Every structure is written in C-alpha cells, then in structure tokens.
Amino acid sequence: MDPHTSAQDVMRCDLCETAVVQMHCDTCLVNLCKACVGEHMISDESKKHDIVKFKLRKTTPKYPGCTFHAKERCEMYCNHCDIPVCINCIASDQHKGHTFLKILQVLDERKNKIMKDLTELNETIYPTYQDIASDVQNRMSKLQKKYGDLSTAITKHGEDWHREIDKLVQKLKAEVDEMKNTHLQTLQKDLDEINKTMSDIKDEIDSNDVIVNENDISKLFSVTYDLSRYRNLPEKIVPSLPKFTPGRIGEELGKLFGTLSSSSLTSDKHGYSMKTIQKSPEAGSSPPVKQLLDQPETVTTIDTGYDEYLLNVACLSDKKIWTCGNGNTMKLFSINQGSRLKSIRTKSGYAPYDIAVTKSGDLVYTDYIDSTVNIVKNEKIEEVIRLQNWKPMGVCSTSSGDLLVIMVSDDDKQTKVVRYSGSTEKQTIQFDDKGKPLYSSGHYNRYITENRNLDICVSDEEARAVVVVNQAGKLRFRYTGHTPAPKNQPFSPRGITTDSQSHILTADYNNDCVHIIDQDGQFLRYIHCGLSKPMGLCIDTNDNLFVSQWLNRQVKKIKYLQ
Incomplete structure (x- = not known):
C-alpha cells in the first residue's frame, strides 16, 4: 500500500519523507524517523540538537543565547544583576561575588507567576467584565422599556385633550426622546469602553497562553505584569428617570397638561464587585453587528x-x-x-x-x-x-x-x-x-x-x-x-x-x-x-x-x- 495514498494519513519524516515520524528535534523543529537522526545531527554541527521522542516535542527548554559570548547559551541566572548568564559570564570579573541560580529554577518561578496571573484573568477579571457588560445591556433594555412607558403615559393623557394641544404632546415626547438618547449614548459609550477592556484582557490571555506553551525563556522574560489597570473596575453609571406629572383640564393649557422633571446620570464607584466564578468567555461577549x-x-x-x-x-x-x-x-x-x-x-x-x-x-x-x-x-x-x-x-x-x-x-x-x-x-x-x-x-x-x-x-x-x-x-x-x-x-x-x-x-x-x-x-x-x-x-x-x-x-x- 502506498503510504501517501492510503485512506488514513500519518506523519512522515521531514528528511526521507517516507518513514513514519518517531523523533523530533526541538532545536530545529524538524520531525524525524530514527534512521535520519544521525544525518540531521551532522547537517549543522554549529547547533546543539535536542532530539526527543515525537510525543515529547517542544518540551526541551529554549535557553537564551548569551549577548556577551557568542554561541554560548545561558543556563544560569545572576540574582544580583537579574539577568540570564552563561558559564563564561560566571567566570568573569563582571559577576564576581554574585550568587547564581539554575535558570530552570527561575523559569519555574516565572511560569508560576504567569499562570497565577492567567488564572486571575480567566477566572476573575474577564468574567467580571462579562457580567458588567451584561448588566449595562440589561439596564439599557429596561431603560428603553421605561422610557417607552413614559411616552405611552404622555400619549394616553394627550388623548383626553383636543387638537389644539397636539403640538404640546409632541414637544414633551421629544424631550423624553432627547433624555433617553442622552442616557443611552452615555451607557453605550460606557459599554464600548468595557468591551474594549475585555478585548485587551482576552488578547493578553491568548498571548500569555502562547508564551507559556512555547516554553521559550526569552519570551517568558519579556512578559510584564501589570494587572492593576484591570483590577480597578469602572464606575457604574445609573440614570435617574424623569417623571411625568399630568395636570387637570381647566387651567392654563401648558401647566395643566403636565411637565417632565429633569433627568440625570450618576456614577457609583462601588457599583460592581470582582467575581470569583469562572465563566466561558463567549457567554458575555457581544459580536459586532453584521448585515x-x-x-x-x-x-x-x-x-x-x-x-x-x-x-x-x-x-x-x-x-x-x-x-x-x-x-x-x-x-x-x-x-x-x-x-x-x-x-x-x-x-x-x-x-x-x-x-x-x-x-x-x-x-x-x-x-x-x-x-x-x-x-x-x-x-x-x-x-x-x-x-x-x-x-x-x-x-x-x-x-x-x-x-x-x-x-x-x-x-x-x-x-x-x-x-x-x-x-x-x-x-x-x-x-x-x-x-x-x-x-x-x-x-x-x-x-x-x-x-x-x-x-x-x-x-x-x-x-x-x-x-x-x-x-x-x-x-x-x-x-x-x-x-x-x-x-x-x-x-x-x-x-x-x-x-x-x-x-x-x-x-x-x-x-x-x-x-x-x-x-x-x-x-x-x-x-x-x-x-x-x-x-x-x-x-x-x-x-x-x-x-x-x-x-x-x-x-x-x-x-x-x-
């Protein structure tokens, strides 16, 4: 049976392209059969080829190259200088009297820190913003209904009047619409900012997930930790609805028909609290509207x-x-x-x-x-x-x-x-x-x-x-x-x-x-x-x-x- 045309394909060696993959070079990211390992090792003797079983691929740590000593890799870490160092660096006067750790030990500490931050982002911060976005959307929906009820009340009261007050009815309804639009625009702006923050959080989660999975020490050291901008939750904007007060027929038309009280928007710094229950990121996100x-x-x-x-x-x-x-x-x-x-x-x-x-x-x-x-x-x-x-x-x-x-x-x-x-x-x-x-x-x-x-x-x-x-x-x-x-x-x-x-x-x-x-x-x-x-x-x-x-x-x- 031709392995290239058989019904169920399998991974093939990148060198001979016929034998089934058994090994993997974590240095060159090349799939190999056992017979081709030797050929690959001598193909570029300037590299230290880390050959592992295929199922263990990408498990070999990627040591950073030393910036001071060409072709040397940094397997230690200088506590005093807070940088990775190679064996030649340790022997130099530059690090005389300094203490050193194995870089894999530092790597584990960095990984644990990133994983802890990822856990907080996934299980606490991002779900909290999901709930906030959902809360704003729900309040917008209720606001729509209440403003609709307000317009209905004005219309119902206007039915008791004659044609000469139609203009007054329309004037008051226009005021309601203007207040409603002002409130909705404010809440929509608030929602847009929340969704933007959620997108930033998701990008950071995805980026850090990739870095952790790649096991690339250089990239791990490039990760910065500043979750304070996400922990400071936004203020909760709470609209204050106007009230319609109908008047009795028989007095001056404008006063009798009724007036609207003023409306307002307030912010509550403690309106939201951080969640601790993990939720699916898809549950609260709102996709862009497509026609x-x-x-x-x-x-x-x-x-x-x-x-x-x-x-x-x-x-x-x-x-x-x-x-x-x-x-x-x-x-x-x-x-x-x-x-x-x-x-x-x-x-x-x-x-x-x-x-x-x-x-x-x-x-x-x-x-x-x-x-x-x-x-x-x-x-x-x-x-x-x-x-x-x-x-x-x-x-x-x-x-x-x-x-x-x-x-x-x-x-x-x-x-x-x-x-x-x-x-x-x-x-x-x-x-x-x-x-x-x-x-x-x-x-x-x-x-x-x-x-x-x-x-x-x-x-x-x-x-x-x-x-x-x-x-x-x-x-x-x-x-x-x-x-x-x-x-x-x-x-x-x-x-x-x-x-x-x-x-x-x-x-x-x-x-x-x-x-x-x-x-x-x-x-x-x-x-x-x-x-x-x-x-x-x-x-x-x-x-x-x-x-x-x-x-x-x-x-x-x-x-x-x-």
Missing part, C-alpha cells in the same frame, strides 16, 4: 469525490472542513486548495450519520447502525456513548463543551434530545408543557445545533419544521417555512447551523435553498447561489457558510453577511 448581503455570493466550490452522495460538512477551522457521505470514510479538506488532507474510517465500518467538531478541535460522529457516538483524537477513535434501544442521529458540540444528540427509538416511535457531559447524561428534552412530543417520530432526517443565546435548534424533516427550545427545554417556536417557496415545494429542512448574529440557517432540500431566520423564528431571506439538493450546513468563525450538496457531492463556501 445580510443583498446578493449572497459563492466564494469557492470543493469536489469531495464521494461515489454516490454527500451528507454533511463541519468546520475544523477557517481553512479546513470535515465531510461525510456514502461509505465509512470521513474526509478532511483544505478550503483554499480544495485538496484532501486526511481520511478517517469509522470504527464499526458503517457510514456516519452526522459529524461535528468540538471546541478543542476533535471530530465527533454518530454511528446510527452501531448505536454509538464517537470522538476522533489524534486519529484514534474513542467510543464516547453507546445507546440501548435508541439510535443517534444529529450531533453538535455546545459552547459549554457538552454534546447534544438527537436520537430515535429502535421502534421509530419516539424522538428525543439528550445532553451529555462526556459519557454522562445530563438532560433529556422530549415533551412540551402539555406532555406532547416536541419532535416527530419515524426514521427521517433530524439535525441539531445550539444558538448563541443557548437555544437548542432541531431540523425535523418529517414535521417539516425547525423546532427551537430554550436551554431548559421549553418550546420557544416552530418554523414551518416561508411562502412563496422558491420551487413551490413543501419545506424539507435538513442540515442546520447558526452564526454570530444568532441567525438560524437550515437547508431546504426540496427547494434548493437555505432559509435564514432570526433567533425568534422570523423569516429573513433565502440563499440560492445555484444550490442543488443541499444537505449539511456549517459556519466558520468569519460567518462564511458551507453547504454540502447531496447529488453532485460538492461543498460550496458562501458569503452572505457583510
């Missing part, structure tokens, strides 16, 4: 090479997608090049029903015939869930790291959604408040996704509906298509996904299009782009849509948001 394009456009098309049909698609990254179709092989493709990068065969030998990618980048697939849910880690397949008397269908990975699986009973009479944490069942969603089934029964296509607002969205082919429940499993709405349909065919929902705007997108197999609805089930528009029998959907981090097509076995990348 739908007037004309969605196809960016690229990928031929997957399946023999009969293509089922589903899942985004591994903005550059790679997983696909599944007829047969037992799941394929990984490069989006830009359209080339196949890897193939994985299912553990049972049966075709996968659905695929998804976890937050950590692992591939998950459901095996309907084998009644299992499996995860692929480092090209090894692990059985996560084995069902009894049920068959798994659609699967998705949630923002919390759980798995949502929609399944049908062996006798095709029941359908339910189950939430798993690892292999542990945490939640079952099957019936509405009246005890009626939320989903249709029978062997029909059903796929599942989680919206940004944590709603659970299911495409139910037999019911010809998208069924959306909240995180607790309570029914929010059913979307049963839009009239007129592009081909005047019954709504036939298949793959389903969501984007950063909390839009819900579902493939309509019968009408060769994708429906876009908002988070409350309101139809927004269709995506056509020459689609033919669309089946699976997924969204990358830039809100590009990927559509798998059943018969022509192609995946289309579509841009539909500005």
